[in-house]
Amino acid sequence: MQPVLFYGVPQGCSFGSIVALEWLGQPYQLCRIEMLEQPWDRLFGRINPLYQTPALLLESGEALSESLAILLHLAARAPDTPLAPRQGSPAFDQLNQMLSYLVTDFFSAFVPLWVAYEKPELNDEARSVLRALGQEKVADACAYLDQLLSDRPWLLGERRSLADAYLAGVARWVEYHQLFDPHRDYPHLARYLARLAADPAVRFATALEQGEAADGSAGFMGHVSLEQLRPRLVGE
Numbered sequence: 001m002q003p004v005l006f007y008g009v010p011q012g013c014s015f016g017s018i019v020a021l022e023w024l025g026q027p028y029q030l031c032r033i034e035m036l037e038q039p040w041d042r043l044f045g046r047i048n049p050l051y052q053t054p055a056l057l058l059e060s061g062e063a064l065s066e067s068l069a070i071l072l073h074l075a076a077r078a079p080d081t082p083l084a085p086r087q088g089s090p091a092f093d094q095l096n097q098m099l100s101y102l103v104t105d106f107f108s109a110f111v112p113l114w115v116a117y118e119k120p121e122l123n124d125e126a127r128s129v130l131r132a133l134g135q136e137k138v139a140d141a142c143a144y145l146d147q148l149l150s151d152r153p154w155l156l157g158e159r160r161s162l163a164d165a166y167l168a169g170v171a172r173w174v175e176y177h178q179l180f181d182p183h184r185d186y187p188h189l190a191r192y193l194a195r196l197a198a199d200p201a202v203r204f205a206t207a208l209e210q211g212e213a214a215d216g217s218a219g220f221m222g223h224v225s226l227e228q229l230r231p232r233l234v235g236e
Helices: 015-024 044-048 066-077 090-109 111-118 122-152 162-170 185-196 200-209 229-236
Strands: 004-009 027-033 053-058 061-067 218-222
Touching: 004 044, 015 162, 015 200, 027 066, 044 162, 061 200, 066 162, 066 200, 090 111, 090 122, 090 162, 090 185, 090 218, 111 122, 122 200, 162 185, 162 200, 185 200
Parallel strands: 004 027, 027 218
Antiparallel strands: 004 053, 053 061
């Protein structure tokens, strides 16, 4: 029995958890959640009553939600690696600090943009205000990351970490919302994102999200549906 990651499409931040699993090479399955198909299957409510992705069903039957908790759990499964340093070490503190920034400040910068995108009942004035607010917040966040990446190849230094995996999923929202030209405005960040986009794990996650056939690492054990998971979810 493997853990099952529930990932949301389109453009879910759970994308980063797929990349992390691929980088770690540990056995796992995936369950695809179409976020725009409402209401969601009630079975998913047994995994996360808030009906949000990502979520991780563990071998024990327990479930984890929230990207930060899931990524730190995955880190604990592979201690003392460059991707997941030992808890309590200075390197782990740096990873925790960067992940905390990304799942709070960086993620929340996009919230006004998603509200403008997902609420068709808004008038043009309200949508314009939300987009302007979101663009300002995202620009500040991108400027911070651009400066950070001016003297290092990865967020934490010379080696990639699970923070880079998470950012692979969220940073693509800049292009999705067509806010500005990263190559012109944030060249260090743009260079970094181009390298991420070429990574095999990121290409794998992209293909999955687009519904295309994709070959992952030895750890990927295929997709499973909510109905197939029913015995694990309801104790049958």
